[in-house]
Amino acid sequence: MQEDPRLASLHLHGHEAPLQAFRRIFEGGRLPHAWLITGPPGIGKATFAFRLARMILGGETPESPAGRRISAATHADLLVVSRSFDEKKQRHRGEIVADEVRPINAFLRRTAAEGGWRVVIVDGAEWLNRSAANALLKILEEPPPAAVLLLTCSAPGRLLPTLRSRCRRLELEPLDARAMMAVLKDIQPGASAEDISRVQAAAHGAPGRAVAFLADQNGQMAGMVEDVLKGVSASREYDIAEAVLRKDEGFNLFFSLLSDFLQERARQAARQGHPSCVALASAWEAIMSLQSETERFNLDKQETLLEAMTIASIA
Known part of the structure; x- marks a missing residue:
């Protein structure tokens, strides 16, 4: 079973270059309001998005108040939108619908609870249906101040071109062998070195694939x-x-x-x-x-x- 990306973001392995690129822009004081985080399935895009959210909201230290609230999914200035889970069918629904995107408007109209930034993560933006994509596009066309939207996407070609054009893109590359070993030890501490070595080549640098192979x-x-x-x-x-x-x-x-x-x-x-x-x-x-x-x-x-x-x- 894969680790919750909220918690995994506390010990991110790999992706140093895009992380540092984002940090430089954030610390420079001119942060674009929308980011598109792309890469193959299972590479850790959601984990990376939560790490960026921690940076923006001051929660990179796990013991800090903001860090604890992000880990507990109780931070008032962080909203996560993704495909909902169908309890009856025991699987994720096939798309993100407009009703799941509309709460973003109300969230962004509120004053930040902690007086700083508000962050929205849209995990799996490729699953947005047409109505949901248009609803999100309207938000990106008139973004409120002190707000950042982080979209993760395995298939950016599925997104509306107008959506892609309004986002700064960060592309995640496959992890190298050392980072893969580290993240798999975190996710699957009981796996033997032999098992981890067995799946590394087949996983192509994507921890999510490696967990499935294990x-x-x-x-x-x-x-x-x-x-x-x-x-x-x-x-x-x-x-x-x-x-x-x-x-x-x-x-x-x-x-x-x-x-x-x-x-x-x-x-x-x-x-x-x-x-x-x-x-x-x-x-x-x-x-x-x-x-x-x-x-x-x-x-x-x-x-x-x-x-x-x-x-x-x-x-």
């Missing part, structure tokens, strides 16, 4: 993906889909592994000059699009898995 005990999910790529019967596809959906984060882990295997096959085929590299690349693209659309529009995950397995098996 959850794949004995490589069971990886084995199912390899079976799919070799070709399995329709009944076996249904068995695999059911097994994937029974696991926490199984859906995302399956697609991460399938993506990695297809990319590696495509690279090998390209190096050998084999024409199959084109089909493999097309399959990878189709499968990634399928995953994205399923999460965005709350489509049936079992049907998505079955369709992805069909695409992969004929690539």
Whole structure:
């Protein structure tokens, strides 16, 4: 299980360059009102956003009053907007709607409770639907004083161009091996050095991916993906889909592994000059699009898995 980004922000590993770039601008006294924090899924964008919020609100020291309130999610000058969780379906909803964005207006109209800045974090801005994006755009067009909006986004191409143009961008790069080791020891203190080493290469510098791979005990999910790529019967596809959906984060882990295997096959085929590299690349693209659309529009995950397995098996 991943650590709460509010708490993880107290001991941020990696991302030193963008953090220092933001600090210089903040300490220089000319802080832009909106920031877009981008990077691959699982790289720590939410954790980074909370670290910036701590800097702005004077809560970088955990024992400070502001630091304690941020950790406890009780700081009156910090508002967080993200996809809500559907308790009935036990998953996050497929989009951020306008009703979840509108409280930002009321929050920013209030005087700062502690007499300084007000900070809004929009975590996962790529999930904003059209109405929510337009509501946020209106806020960015007429930003109030002493207010900062921090948007995290794994797919900035999904955002309205007018939204992107009103934000200063900070791009997070994959963590190096030392930072990955440190953050995984924080998140998974019980994991062995061997387990951590095993998942580091597959995680591509994204701690969130590494945690998912650590959850794949004995490589069971990886084995199912390899079976799919070799070709399995329709009944076996249904068995695999059911097994994937029974696991926490199984859906995302399956697609991460399938993506990695297809990319590696495509690279090998390209190096050998084999024409199959084109089909493999097309399959990878189709499968990634399928995953994205399923999460965005709350489509049936079992049907998505079955369709992805069909695409992969004929690539």
